Amino acid sequence: MIRISRRRHQCVALVITAFTVLLARPLAADSVPVRRVQGTFHGFLVLKTEDGKTIAAGDLVEICRGGRVVLRLTFHFRDGSLDDETAVFSQRKVFQLISDHHIQRGPSFPQPLDMALNVATGEVRYRDQDGKMVAEHFDLSPDDCNGLYVPLLMNLDPKGAPVRLPMVVATPKPRLIHVVFSAEGEDPLSIGGVREEATDFRLRFELGGVAGVVAPMIGKQPSDIHVWILEGDAPALVRGEGQFSEGGPIWRIELAAPVFPRTK
Secondary structure (H helix, E strand, O other): OHHHHHHHHHHHHHHHHHHHHHHHOOOOOOOOEOOOOOOOEEEEEEEEEOOOOEEEEEEEEEEEEOOEEEEEEEEEEOOOOEEEEEEEEEEEOEEEEEEEEEEEEOOOOOOOEEEEEEOOOOEEEEEOOOOOEEEEEOOOOOOOOOOOHHHHHHHOOOOOOOEEEEEEEEOOOEEEEEEEEEEEEEEEEEEOOEEEEEEEEEEEEEOOHHHHHHHHHOOOOOOOEEEEEEOOOOOEEEEEEEEOOOOOOEEEEEEOOOOOOOOO
């Protein structure tokens, strides 16, 4: 009888805590002002495990087309897996997402992902566990940050207050959460023997609802993502670290330089 009583007490306490947090938590989201207009570029990346093993080669390509910008981040894994995300956004005064399409498949992703969202219509299309494409309607916001980590971080003031933005994630069914962007200080690095300092931005996920309260208690809270940005007139991504999928391992994004074969 004592064990049953304790369990009931824990359940009641959990429910009370959950509703307390829900009532106290603000629901408003922020916008990111355009401080640096994005242009056209092509960057080369590598993806590594925590112990430094290279597992994928990546490309970060951004192209301006009229009033829209297309940003595509692709990783081709050595085991044949693919992570490919294309985001389309505008940059008039503030960054606003127009659409996003994210694909993950192959041995590195036990739960395949194929999810596309259209902000104007609120439609989110995704492939369910049976392989069927399903469409649902969400109250999407132009401030949604799907696929926009890099341009947003290049425009955030490292001395400013944390920014909270909405995001759609597949778990595996799509749901709306929030991501809090905050600067955690500067870390030293060396580029060609020259000492520099990069700002460490932390991305913390807020699941919201009762799930957001329960997840940390049962070990299912998504790990934070850290992205290092070299500040200046033209900020640069120098490193990223975090999970690529729910429950997945921590992987590290680093810059890559082309290697030419030796010539005689």
